[in-house]
Amino acid sequence: MISLEEKKLQGHKHKLLAFEKRRAQISGTKNVNVNYNVFAFCQIPAFKHGDNIVNESAAACLYLEFKSQGNKLIPDTAAEQAVMYQRMMEGLTLTEKLNSTIYYEWFIPEQERHESAVRRNREALTAELKLWEGYLQNFPPFGLCIQVAAGSYLAGAFSLADVIVFPNIACALRFGPSVERYPKLAKYYSLLKDRPSIKNTWPPHWLPSPQGYDTLKNI
Amino acid sequence: MISLEEKKLQGHKHKLLAFEKRRAQISGTKNVNVNYNVFAFCQIPAFKHGDNIVNESAAACLYLEFKSQGNKLIPDTAAEQAVMYQRMMEGLTLTEKLNSTIYYEWFIPEQERHESAVRRNREALTAELKLWEGYLQNFPPFGLCIQVAAGSYLAGAFSLADVIVFPNIACALRFGPSVERYPKLAKYYSLLKDRPSIKNTWPPHWLPSPQGYDTLKNI
Known part of the structure; x- marks a missing residue:
């Protein structure tokens, strides 16, 4: 949805599905091909543009780059693309x-849960968050000659990596x-949260409870 | 490595690392920046091109597309790109x-292993393999007007999805x-295994034991 906004494709139809009830809701959703194999797996998000x-x-974001309108989200030079694709794909590990x-x-x-696994997952997440903290600390990376203030975007200008x-x-x-x-x-976070494409697509169910959890409190 | 061959970038230096000993081996590997954060995480593959x-x-494959030489691995039309990016990113789920x-x-x-988890993982993998079997069965997907024999490539011509x-x-x-x-x-498998880019990059340690395992025997 951030990419759609950046591409000036506001006004697209969309429907918010609850993660817990996704199978039932997807089956009842118009305008998506429920026979499509992946819907049997109930994966979200789903994106349909014409017959595509x-x-x-990440695939939907890469696809939307064929649109020449709006902001270009893949940089021009090979050096910038290297960082951008790297961060973008590493983002999937963060997820x-x-x-x-x-x-x-x-x-x-329940019967398969272990304290040791919870601890290991938390340690892995802590290391991962420190990695991203480091990426923002040491900008620009790899000696690239892009002049960007530390702590701004992940790969030069705002790009698919940030999306x-x-x-x-x-x-x-x-x-x-x-x-x-x-x-x-x-x-x-505080720099990007007010960017129009991000603000306009903020999850509505996040608004009433901006910080209601403490699952990651000691991380 | 398949992308490098497709792009006619043969002759690149490369080093095969054993998965089990990766930290020690990566530290001893020349020509890669061992100070780079990700190497602390011991992720492979690692790819270095100039300073990049x-x-x-997937990031390295997308990056290599800036090279105009060799085979173009991203198709031209939006419809073909949709399928290609979709399959490419779904490939990470298969992995x-x-x-x-x-x-x-x-x-x-050992103390965290459960028969029930093994069973669930095997069921998920079976469903995933059937999904891919279906993708190759029903080619061309989504009513695209690309004439390709069923069971050939994943998205029209040979593309990053296949890589x-x-x-x-x-x-x-x-x-x-x-x-x-x-x-x-x-x-x-049998169509693609003899493609030069794939044959030339076949893992050398696969040759002595082309099918020595039965981990997935009943899947």
């Missing part, structure tokens, strides 16, 4: 580590980690 | 489901699932 269905976030910790009890049946990674950072911060330990992530 | 380091497979099953004992400490997904299919078949249950995957 793309339902992996996975967040999910393993925040939704542990959702994914793992993919920002929602993860926002999700992480919602679950209450120590902001003192991650000052650059907090700065990044 | 990209070490996520994850393969890893959860094949390397279960490698990832999960990312083929190694997963090859890995799956090495672990002995019932080929009768996945005739299209077997056909896809």
Whole structure:
């Protein structure tokens, strides 16, 4: 949805589905091809443009770049693209580590849960968040000659890397980690949260409880 | 490595690292920046081109597309790109489901292992393999007007989707699932294994034991 806004494709139809009830809701959703294999797996998000269905976030974002209107979200030079693609794909690891910790009890049946696994997941997530804190600390990376203030975007100008990674950072911060330990992530969050494409697509169910959780309190 | 061959970038230096000993080996590897954060996490593959380091497979493949030489691996039309990006990104789910099953004992400490988890992982992998079998069965997908024989490539011509997904299919078949249950995957494998870019980059340690495992025997 951030990419759609950046591409000036406001006004698209969309429907918010509750994670817990996704199968029932997807079946009742018009304008998506419920026979499409992946819907049998109940994966979200789902994105349909004309006859084209793309339902992996990163795939949908890459696809939308064929639109020449709005902001270009893939940079021009090979050096910038290297950092951008790297961060974008690493963002999927961040998602996975967040999910393993925040939704542990959702994914793992009760009789298979272990304190040691919870601890290991939390350690992996802490290391992952420190990695991203470092990326924002040491900008520009790899000696690239791009003049950007430390702590602004992930790969030069605002790019697909931010589109993919920002929602993860926002999700992480919602679950209450120590902001003192991650000052650059907090700065990044506070810089981007008011960007129109992000503000306009803010999850409505996040508004009543901006920081109601403490799952990540000691992380 | 398949992308490098497709782009006619043969002759690049490369080093094969053993998965089990990766930290020690990466530290001793010349020509990669061992100070780079991700190397602290010991992620492979690692790819360095000039000053650009990209070490996520999909990111490195997307990056290499800036090279105009060799085969173009991203199709031209939006409709073809939709399928290509979709399959490419779904390939990462296939990797994850393969890893959860094949390397279960490698990832999960002994005291945390459960028969129920093994069973669930195997069921998820079976569903995933059937999904890919279906993709190859029903080509062309979504009513696209591309005339391609069923069971050839994943998204029209040979593309990044095949670059990312083929190694997963090859890995799956090495672990002995019932080929009768996945005739299209077997056909896809047998069509692509002799493609020069794939043949030239075949893992050398796969040669002595082309099918020495039966981890996926009943899948």
